[in-house]
Amino acid sequence: MKLKHGLFGNTLIATGTLIAALNAQADTLKIGIAGPVTGPVAQYGDMQKIGAMMAIDRINAAGGINGMTLEGVIYDDACDPKQAVAVANRIVNDDIRHVIGHLCSSSTEPASDIYEEEGVMMITAASTSPGITEKGYQLIFRTIGLDNLQGTLAAEYIQRNIKPQRLAVIHDKQQYGEGLATTVRDLLAESGTDTVMFEGVTPGDKDFSALIAKLKRNNVDFVYYGGYHPELGLILRQSREKGLDTRFMGPEGVVNSDLIAIAGKAMEGVLATAPKSFDQSPENMALVEAFKERDEDPSGPFVFPAYTAIQVMTEAMGATGKTDPYDLADYLRANRFNTTIGEIGFDKKGDLTEPTFEIYTLHTDGSKTPVSQ
Amino acid sequence: MTETSLYVLQQLINGLTIGSTYALIAIGYTMVYGIIGMINFAHGEVYMIGTYTAFITIIGLFTMGVSSLPVVLLLALMTAIIISSTYGYAIERVAYRPLRGGPRLIPLITAIGMSIFLQNYIRLAQGSRDLAMPALISGGIEFGDPDVFEVSLSWMQLIIWGVTLASMTALALFISRSRLGRACRACAQDLKMANLLGIDTNRIIALTFVIGAALAAIAGVMLGLYYGTINPYIGFMAGLKAFTAAVLGGIGSIPGAMLGGLILGITEAMTAAFFPSEYKDVVAFSLLVLILLFRPTGLLGKPEVEKV
CATH class of the missing domain: 3.40.50.2300 (Response regulator)
Structure with missing residues (x-):
């Protein structure tokens, strides 16, 4: 027990040092990717990760955004609401202002409270529970349709x-x-x-x-x-x-x-x-090939919504020239986007205006x- | 005929079909109660085991290349009857016989335990997903005015009626004519006296379990083919409905179980016909409460004479 604690502490310190070192470089913008990396639904977390990482890599390859290079930082909530809250707090402490996630609705909901309060933008690519966007929050969005x-x-x-x-x-x-x-x-x-x-x-x-x-x-x-x-x-x-x-x-x-x-x-x-099935649509064929080259499976339901989340976030950054979540949120609500999941817009609540069904x-x-x- | 009467006829056909299978299962409850005065709550699971046996037999025969319909049906029915009867016998032997003579509550509790055991055993062995029975018999006849309302009577429904009628007649003949049947009746009247007169009552009790299980297996094969899917939980609801039918007709009475089954089936169909169909179980079980309130012995039951 004691040993475990010590190890964990060391990792934290190591991560902290790393983050401090990276913070020194002003031309890197970190984006949190929060979801289950471990646990029974880890494969869904993987879909979100490969989608978001692909988008980040492609944007970096094209020269980044506003002169900044994007960096995806993975956080593991194990689809556990308690751990999701801990992750959200860590993201805030790590000074990250943009998050893709979380995945399970039950994790996304408590985490979104923290993000909204701390001024962090969150776009979930997987949570379909209507409750998440019912609270009148400004910074919470999703790139997936609701069940109803x-x-x-x-x-x-x-x-x-x-x-x-x-x-x-x-x-x-x-x-x-x-x-x-x-x-x-x-x-x-x-x-x-x-x-x-x-x-x-x-x-x-x-x-x-x-x-x-x-x-x-x-x-x-x-x-x-x-x-x-x-x-x-x-x-x-x-x-x-x-x-x-x-x-x-x-x-x-x-x-x-x-x-x-x-x-x-x-x-x-x-x-x-x-x-x-976004991996079947002709416009995404080049992207599907790119996934296949990396030996990744693009057919999961959350891969393209996660890609789209990064896409709209960076498009808003490019258009406004800012990274402030509130400016970005205004831009997202006011405009329409041509994305890998089709042409989309966001309503006042932060939901997609057209169904992804x-x-x-x-x-x-x-x-x-x-x-x- | 008018539109309404044709519609009522259609629902009567549906109700009669389901009712006759309730009656088949109800026999098992009523016969056991008639002789040892206990409710065998594991009986529904015996029915469920019958459907699974039939399913496995049918799939097995198909993979072996046997495709003759009568052969497949007959073999499915036979194996289901044999396996279910074995279960019926084994349940009595293992779970009830050692407890006979004890307080009445004890076998009731073991029966519930047995039911839960069998349900979970099948779930573990066969998986909890719905299994689809192959559609062996399809089609049927349609009559009535196509412009008004067309009544459909499927071959499967006709087979269910036929098989039920045959099994019931066989049972009635067995009880009224055979030596063993006479022994059954003697045991139902007075178990201790029958024993004194030289009847092997343990054998007769085991026999009632076997007969009940065989009839439940027949119902299981029929319903499995009629509905199309089976899962390990179907025994619970079917058992509950059949038990209701047995109580409705007067528990302990064989004609009562037949009548109770038919009444319950028709009531359900008629409720679903004229009210939203989600109310059919509500009405079926309200009927049970009403009968128990106003006629506690059921429709054909005799008031229980206190045995000295």
Whole structure:
């Protein structure tokens, strides 16, 4: 125990010396990259790291920003809220004013309190919990969509492309599923499409014959399902067996290879909102190659959002000529950015103005094709 | 026929299907209660083991290249019955027989322990994810006016009715005609007296566990194929519903279990038909409370005579 303590102290001193030495060079701007390096979700932290580091290296290779060289400093919060607070305090003490992270919503939330108070800008590339940007903070941003944006996207798509005459919205009574289902129903009601049937099923239930008979009786021509794949899979399978051929749509929670195992042929053509695969978009091909050259995997969901976080931060620095977080925050809110995750803007809360989700048609062979909107 | 009556007919078909499987499982509760006056809470898990056995058999036969539908079905049914019956027998032998004669609460607690043990044992052995049964039997017949409402009756539903009817008839004949059946009835009337008259009551009790497990296995195979997925937790809810059915019909009474199962299934389907379907369990269990309040012995149960 004593030995451990001593070692830890030495590391701190060593890091401190290093930081002091680096601080002496005024032309280096340090950016904190905070997320899990250890622990069960370390691979997600790795996605954020490779994305952010790639952006930093490319900007440095192109001459840096405002004459400064960027330097990414990795901090490990192990996805533990307590450690996240400690990390946030260390970042403040290390005199770092710009942070990419944290990763887990439960860590990001307490850390963001410290950053806001101490005047540090934080952009998270992974935390999707709505609460993080609900506090009216100035310096907290994110480059990833919120879960409930899927509902908005689905409702818009249904309104514009499906135009159902008799829409049913089914959910599994859980926070995620019912939340999405309610969003879809309410948004569609506002735009004039009424839901003829809105009801919940019990998670874990296996018999949906009564529900299916009701869907048939109501002559439903489109179903939005808020929930996960086990129930949707069974509903699809049993619907097709009972001669109900209505098209279904679901959220990211149903996009899973188990849906195919459960529903088989019945899942062909199901629509679903899912996060965009940025490593598939043609504009990012050069970047994907660069990742591959480094032997890094660009397909993780947080790689490109992390890259984008650095991109927008440095773009704001370049345009304003400053590094002060408050100036940067104003610039981020006022402008639009052309990034690796598409053209984006930030709203007052610091969230993206457009969803990073896309609508896909799912196929029996496990592939998904984007739907033109 | 009008639209509403066709719709009610459809829901009746759905309710009858699920109800007949409840009835099959409920027999196990009611027979055991009828003879030793104990609730075998591990019975739902025996049903679950039946579905898993059928799943493994079907997948095994497919990989061996057997694709003849009747052969696959029959073998799945057979292995499920054999394995589940073995479990039923073993549970009685290991967990209940040594405790017989003790206070009533003790076997009830071991039963709950057994249920938790079996559930977790299957979860560890087979994983906790949903397994998808291959769709063996699809299609069916549709009737009614396509413009008004089309009633669909799938082959699987017809098979469930047929198999349930056959098993119930076999059981009724066995109980009323065979020597062992007569011994069962004697044990249900008075266990101690039957023993005095030379009936091997331990054997009869073991037999009721085996019969109950076999019927639960049949229900397991049918429902596994009908619904399409299985997981280690399905035994709990199915057991609870079947227990409700047994109490509804009058626990201890075999015709009562059949009737209770059908009533429960139809009630559920009708609730889901005319109210949001999330209320179907609420209504099903409220029905249980009401029956217990106004007719504590169930629909076909006889008031319990205090045994001296």
